[in-house]
Amino acid sequence: MSKKKVSAKINGQPVEFLCEPRQSLLECLRDVIGITGTKESCNDGNCGACSVLLNGRLVNSCLVFGVEVEGREITTIEGLADWQGLHPIQQIFLDRNVVQCGYCIPGIIIATKALLDREANPSEERIRSWLSGNLCRCTGYDKIVGAVKEAAVILAKEKGV
Amino acid sequence: MTTEFKVIGTKPIRPDVIDKVMGRAIFAPDIMISGLLHGKILRSPYAHARILSIDTSAAEALPGVYAVITSKDLPQTPADNAELKYSRDNFLAGEKVLYEGHPIAAVAADSIHTAEDAIKLIRINYEILTPIMDMREAMKENSPKLHENIRLKSLGQDNGRPGNISLHVQHILGDPEKGFAEADEIVDREFTTTMVHQGYLEAQSSTVLWNPDGNLTVWTTTQGAFSVQSEISRILDISLSKIRVIPTEVGGAFGSKLRIYIEPVVVLLSKFANRPVKITMTQSEVLKATGPTPGTIMRVKMGAKRNGKITSATAELYFEAGAFPGSTAGGSPRLIFTEYDIPNGQVDAFEVLVNKTHVGAYRAPGDVQVTYSMEQVVDELAQKVNMDPIDFRLINVAHEGSISISGTIHKKIGAQQVLEAVKNHPHYKSPLKEANMGRGVAFGYWPNNGRDSSCIINVNSDGSVTLVTGSVDLSGTRLTIAMQAAEVLGISVDQVKSSVGDTSSIGYTGSSGGSRTTFATGLAAIQAAKDVINQMSIRAASLLNVPVSEITFERGFFTTSTSSSAKLSFSELAGKLNQTGGPITGKGNVSPSSWGAGFACHIADVEVDPETGKVSILRYTAIQDVGKAVHPTLVEGQMQGAVVQGIGWALWEGLFYDTQGRMLNSNRLDYKIATFVDIPHIETELIEVPSPFHPFGVRGVAEPAFVPPTATIANAVADALGKRIYSLPMTPEKILRTMDVID
Ligand code: FES
Ligand code: FES
Numbered sequence: 001m002s003k004k005k006v007s008a009k010i011n012g013q014p015v016e017f018l019c020e021p022r023q024s025l026l027e028c029l030r031d032v033i034g035i036t037g038t039k040e041s042c043n044d045g046n047c048g049a050c051s052v053l054l055n056g057r058l059v060n061s062c063l064v065f066g067v068e069v070e071g072r073e074i075t076t077i078e079g080l081a082d083w084q085g086l087h088p089i090q091q092i093f094l095d096r097n098v099v100q101c102g103y104c105i106p107g108i109i110i111a112t113k114a115l116l117d118r119e120a121n122p123s124e125e126r127i128r129s130w131l132s133g134n135l136c137r138c139t140g141y142d143k144i145v146g147a148v149k150e151a152a153v154i155l156a157k158e159k160g161v
Numbered sequence: 162m163t164t165e166f167k168v169i170g171t172k173p174i175r176p177d178v179i180d181k182v183m184g185r186a187i188f189a190p191d192i193m194i195s196g197l198l199h200g201k202i203l204r205s206p207y208a209h210a211r212i213l214s215i216d217t218s219a220a221e222a223l224p225g226v227y228a229v230i231t232s233k234d235l236p237q238t239p240a241d242n243a244e245l246k247y248s249r250d251n252f253l254a255g256e257k258v259l260y261e262g263h264p265i266a267a268v269a270a271d272s273i274h275t276a277e278d279a280i281k282l283i284r285i286n287y288e289i290l291t292p293i294m295d296m297r298e299a300m301k302e303n304s305p306k307l308h309e310n311i312r313l314k315s316l317g318q319d320n321g322r323p324g325n326i327s328l329h330v331q332h333i334l335g336d337p338e339k340g341f342a343e344a345d346e347i348v349d350r351e352f353t354t355t356m357v358h359q360g361y362l363e364a365q366s367s368t369v370l371w372n373p374d375g376n377l378t379v380w381t382t383t384q385g386a387f388s389v390q391s392e393i394s395r396i397l398d399i400s401l402s403k404i405r406v407i408p409t410e411v412g413g414a415f416g417s418k419l420r421i422y423i424e425p426v427v428v429l430l431s432k433f434a435n436r437p438v439k440i441t442m443t444q445s446e447v448l449k450a451t452g453p454t455p456g457t458i459m460r461v462k463m464g465a466k467r468n469g470k471i472t473s474a475t476a477e478l479y480f481e482a483g484a485f486p487g488s489t490a491g492g493s494p495r496l497i498f499t500e501y502d503i504p505n506g507q508v509d510a511f512e513v514l515v516n517k518t519h520v521g522a523y524r525a526p527g528d529v530q531v532t533y534s535m536e537q538v539v540d541e542l543a544q545k546v547n548m549d550p551i552d553f554r555l556i557n558v559a560h561e562g563s564i565s566i567s568g569t570i571h572k573k574i575g576a577q578q579v580l581e582a583v584k585n586h587p588h589y590k591s592p593l594k595e596a597n598m599g600r601g602v603a604f605g606y607w608p609n610n611g612r613d614s615s616c617i618i619n620v621n622s623d624g625s626v627t628l629v630t631g632s633v634d635l636s637g638t639r640l641t642i643a644m645q646a647a648e649v650l651g652i653s654v655d656q657v658k659s660s661v662g663d664t665s666s667i668g669y670t671g672s673s674g675g676s677r678t679t680f681a682t683g684l685a686a687i688q689a690a691k692d693v694i695n696q697m698s699i700r701a702a703s704l705l706n707v708p709v710s711e712i713t714f715e716r717g718f719f720t721t722s723t724s725s726s727a728k729l730s731f732s733e734l735a736g737k738l739n740q741t742g743g744p745i746t747g748k749g750n751v752s753p754s755s756w757g758a759g760f761a762c763h764i765a766d767v768e769v770d771p772e773t774g775k776v777s778i779l780r781y782t783a784i785q786d787v788g789k790a791v792h793p794t795l796v797e798g799q800m801q802g803a804v805v806q807g808i809g810w811a812l813w814e815g816l817f818y819d820t821q822g823r824m825l826n827s828n829r830l831d832y833k834i835a836t837f838v839d840i841p842h843i844e845t846e847l848i849e850v851p852s853p854f855h856p857f858g859v860r861g862v863a864e865p866a867f868v869p870p871t872a873t874i875a876n877a878v879a880d881a882l883g884k885r886i887y888s889l890p891m892t893p894e895k896i897l898r899t900m901d902v903i904d
Pocket of ligand 2: 099100101102103104105135136137138139362412413
């Protein structure tokens with residue numbers, strides 16, 4: 001199948017890649033570009049493991065075609081930390097020992113960022129409903145909810161809200 | 162004893178999690194090697210059919226295809242080795258397909274899409290046979306047989322007749338009939354449950370690099386690298402020494418990654434393609450063709466005196482095996498009634514073949530089902546004798562020395578302490594009684610496990626150490642094992658670099674399962690740490706010029722009894738190893754024959770919506786004897802995760818098939834697992850009754866926590882409805898039917 005050239009910005013860097021029209025953004029990230037932090041599970045929009053930000057909006061990258069991201073900006077889990085340290089959401093997830101197997105975690109952290117980018121102080125109910133598209137089979141969600149609440153407080157302080 | 166610990170019982174950060182929050186951890190689907198090909202498996206659309214012919218020529222001719230294999234490429238199986246034949250048939254079907262999703266052929270190609278195109282070009286002629294989807298149907302004398310050569314093995318005897326019942330085991334204690342005659346009240350009920358999937362997010366995925374010299378490397382998501390190695394060896398007739406298995410990070414397992422499904426297929430593809438090959442299953446393949454927990458039919462009868470003493474208990478348990486023999490049926494009798502001290506009883510368990518995927522292990526395998534049935538009968542009996550359900554259980558609870566119906570003799574256990582903690586818990590004492598609300602409790606036992614483990618510890622010149630075990634880390638055991646070594650070595654846990662070895666770098670270690678890892682591999686680490694101390698004591702003796710018998714090691718220092726000033730810290734001595742004889746490696750190889758069982762009791766409050774039949778969990782508390790919590794946060798996490806899986810099993814989860822054997826819910830939308838909004842905060846209380854078989858008192862924790870939830874929710878729903886539902890899952894439809902809202 002003939003390939004199309006796509007130019008996009010991934011984690012702040014301009015990237016050009018070739019992809020088949022049938023390849024999803026998830027597949028392009030993992031198999032074409034070679035960054036595997038974004039996880040695949042259901043591949044049909046029902047688990048959130050593949051969550052990324054597309055122009056700042058939360059999407060399931062398995063439901064977006066690679067060719068659709070032409071000229072757009074993508075943030076994946078690899079784009080959150082820099083050499084000075086982890087993003088506060090990552091730091092809290094690490095410090096509070098909320099992770100079990102960790103397979104859902106990149107998606108949940110990205111989804112959490114999308115929430116906290118737009119809302120400073122979400123209630124527990126809001127957190128649970130916002131994250132309800134992200135499945136986790138291991139943790140029972142309890143400690144993740146706690147970590148998200150803590151991250152919200154830290155981020156609000158940073159922003160001076 | 163507790164106050165003496167420096168490391169055990171603290172809550173350090175897991176060393177593997179930084180990679181997991183950054184997206185850097187390498188799970189099996191993330192493996193990339195240059196020249197990598199993608200594999201795809203052709204699976205049967207029919208649940209029961211004879212394969213008349215397979216034509217792979219068009220697939221082989223497709224550009225980009227490097228290899229196509231079928232069962233012909235497996236080694237010849239001797240006619241008298243049925244067990245090996247079943248195993249090989251489950252990787253690539255021989256004469257028959259026995260469930261929807263049964264693998265038939267596989268392709269390796271330059272992209273996953275080419276591989277998908279190629280398998281569509283494989284032509285197969287089938288003779289479609291009647292599928293047997295139901296155990297009652299399967300057990301009928303004149304039902305079609307899945308296998309011609311299966312004879313019922315009843316109580317160790319082959320009865321000679323072919324059939325679909327592959328196993329019958331029985332245990333009897335005392336005189337069950339006499340026991341029932343002494344009872345004032347008897348409850349006799351039948352329960353059914355359906356197959357349930359482990360539901361982990363990371364699908365089975367393996368990458369194999371086969372070299373022309375016959376050596377091969379396997380990267381795979383598994384609970385045990387050594388079992389993958391021995392299975393590949395057995396299935397493909399390859400020497401163990403030629404197979405190196407490197408376990409990746411594991412994205413959830415819960416028993417499902419004890420058995421292998423794709424590795425031998427990927428080995429053959431890599432061999433014939435002469436390139437590395439990766440297969441990652443899709444969710445639909447995972448749901449259709451890996452090993453869920455069996456569905457069951459269970460008849461449970463128990464009798465008690467008016468004073469609450471249980472006099473007799475019997476159970477007849479039927480477990481689905483799926484397409485091939487081998488299930489938890491054989492072990493299940495050891496799991497029912499074991500919570501209680503009952504003088505008379507009988508348990509019969511049967512394994513029944515049906516045209517569904519071959520069942521596997523799911524967290525406390527077999528125990529969830531039998532406890533679901535038993536604990537509801539216990540509740541009904543408590544009601545009949547007018548007793549509080551916890552008081553009733555306390556009258557009958559097993560103690561050290563109690564012998565169960567199946568012959569388990571309990572050691573030191575925390576069963577009574579757990580029940581007492583429930584009685585005293587604010588949740589249990591809190592009032593609840595609005596219309597449509599109900600409260601349930603249930604009690605559960607899991608034996609835990611021991612088995613083989615290996616560990617090595619190398620001492621670095623700065624006083625830190627590296628620790629390697631063969632135990633795949635499913636959710637924090639690198640840390641909990643390192644903590645035990647640190648405790649013995651008298652150093653802080655961040656001075657222990659802990660990692661998981663592969664089959665070429667560490668001694669044989671059994672799989673991470675049965676809630677054994679922190680216990681048994683912890684014992685190996687303790688042994689290795691003691692070996693380090695012994696070897697270092699010899700060095701200390703030579704440096705301090707005293708006989709080694711005078712060296713003692715305490716709180717991080719090697720001291721002599723003769724001089725109080727002469728002492729060496731662990732790190733000081735570590736820096737002098739090269740001058741005193743060279744590097745030191747401590748080793749631990751254990752195979753513990755005893756371990757401490759785990760008991761858990763849960764409390765749930767539910768509310769049933771009379772219009773929709775939806776059950777909401779209002780409050781949930783899990784109380785468990787954890788022996789000694791090495792890392793309390795991780796223990797709590799195990800308990801909470803187990804409860805949420807159990808709630809799903811109780812209310813929604815199940816694999817559903819039509820009469821033709823096609824799965825109706827083989828995707829993540831229709832196979833629903835609990836989400837963030839379906840469950841409340843899960844409260845936990847850790848009871849610590851140290852196990853006598855571990856120097857720190859450690860018991861397994863992950864599985865005991867999974868035993869009570871389905872029964873707990875069932876008892877709570879029964880309380881809310883005033884009526885009982887005798888099957889799982891308790892869907893809104895069943896609830897409305899029980900409430901007579903719909904017929
Ligand atoms: S993999 Fe995209 S939502 Fe599940
Ligand atoms: S931690 Fe395993 S799926 Fe969430």
